[in-house]
Ligand SMILES: Nc1ncnc2c1ncn2[C@@H]1O[C@H](COP(=O)(O)OP(=O)(O)OP(=O)(O)O)[C@@H](O)[C@H]1O
């Protein structure tokens with residue numbers, strides 16, 4: 001009788017990792033056909049947009065804060081134009097002489113008209129139908145406090161009784177609080193989307209595990225170790241996640257650039273400073289990477305959990 | 312009893328129940344002597360597959376003790392079991408071929424799992440395919456193979472790594488008598504190289520084909536061992552062909 005093959009010499013066997021293409025073959029390549037890459041792509045795109053929005057708002061807020069930190073506005077609220085101009089001129093002079101004041105700038109009538117045009121219509125200010133206060137921009141050498149505002153109030157009280165002084169940042173207080181709510185909202189969205197992505201990946205990993213349960217059991221019974229088997233799924237899910245993450249990042253970036261371009265065109269001083277710095281871009285680039293890490297980790301935990309139920 | 316590394320398998324008062332049902336195996340005690348050839352027989356439902364599951368470490372018993380290759384495998388931590396499974400070759404009653412792998416890749420699986428390099432596994436797998444008469448179906452997937460062909464792939468996968476113990480559950484159930492005999496000769500050849508062989512079958516004709524074999528008979532989950540030879544195996548010298556084999560009808 002012919003001697004059975006390979007039985008003559010024992011093949012060298014070890015506990016080497018079972019990796020590479022051969023191991024990957026154990027799980028059928030569903031790849032793009034499956035929903036996982038697309039779910040991850042959508043999640044990453046949404047997360048990137050939410051994160052970019054939050055970061056941009058945070059930049060707007062901090063830029064505006066810095067710009068307004070030393071700024072105050074003096075309004076001369078007086079119906080009579082001549083009286084208004086007189087008090088404005090006195091106030092301007094008094095302020096310019098004060099040591100804490102860095103610069104004083106009367107907002108010219110033309111400028112005021114341009115600013116108010118959208119609300120009051122062309123030439124509305126000329127016929128005095130709507131009295132508009134005179135505005136003086138004051139910039140201090142130091143940050144504005146209630147204390148130094150009161151000093152300036154005292155300075156103007158007798159010479160220009162119609163003057164009212166406010167820190168510029170206080171005007172924007174409601175806007176700042178709205179911005180910070182939006183930032184919290186963006187952060188919450190990022191967290192929720194992250195959790196949803198993790199849940200989606202978890203479900204996908206479980207499904208993959210279910211359909212390949214027999215294969216896993218066979219490899220397990222042939223002496224495959226838990227880490228070996230987990231690695232097969234990590235690879236498969238990791239590949240899907242990288243693909244989904246890349247597509248999602250691309251979609252998110254397109255959305256950010258389009259939105260960014262539109263805000264740029266608004267040209268409003270309010271939106272200026274809402275651009276993203278390199279740290280922001282780095283954080284955004286980390287999102288798909290975090291997605292891949294979550295996907296791989298979830299796959300690993302799921303597979304290991306299922307294997308632990310086998311002897 | 313020997314104490315060497317290749318020490319056989321000992322069951323001591325092993326009982327197994329699935330869930331809360333009655334025991335499907337009760338008070339099973341025996342020793343598998345290294346290098347011997349065993350047939351496990353019994354009616355359908357007697358518990359043959361259940362006993363083999365304990366042997367190939369797919370199941371823990373509900374009670375009793377099992378030692379394998381000199382180690383108590385019941386208290387062994389989970390992560391040490393793969394090393395023991397790699398010393399076994401298993402032919403499952405339902406084959407359990409990986410459906411999306413070719414016959415070649417199915418047979419290569421145990422070698423790949425234990426880290427054999429690709430360059431080193433082509434020849435053994437090809438030879439094995441030739442030996443079970445499936446060279447022309449190397450690239451075929453299990454679904455396109457006949458029942459007997461699948462069985463031969465399953466057997467090739469079980470023996471490719473030259474295991475210390477081969478456990479085969481009805482390995483000839485789907486092949487014609489000629490092929491059955493040929494496969495039995497493969498098991499015998501493996502056995503002569505030192506592999507302990509355990510074949511579960513209810514084909515009584517098969518038992519007579521291996522004169523040196525020992526017969527283990529299960530009846531409703533109990534192992535009949537009237538002479539005590541299974542529990543306390545005779546010395547190796549007494550187990551040569553013609554001696555000490557328990558005839559099924561004694
Ligand atoms: N996973 C399981 N859960 C519950 N009961 C089981 C399970 N597997 C087997 N059984 C029961 O255990 C008993 C023994 O089954 P086993 O498969 O060991 O028999 P067998 O001797 O291999 O039969 P056959 O010759 O038909 O393959 C049977 O009554 C069966 O119904």
Ligand SMILES: [Mg+2]
Nearest residue numbers: 359360404480
């Ligand atoms: Mg059975």
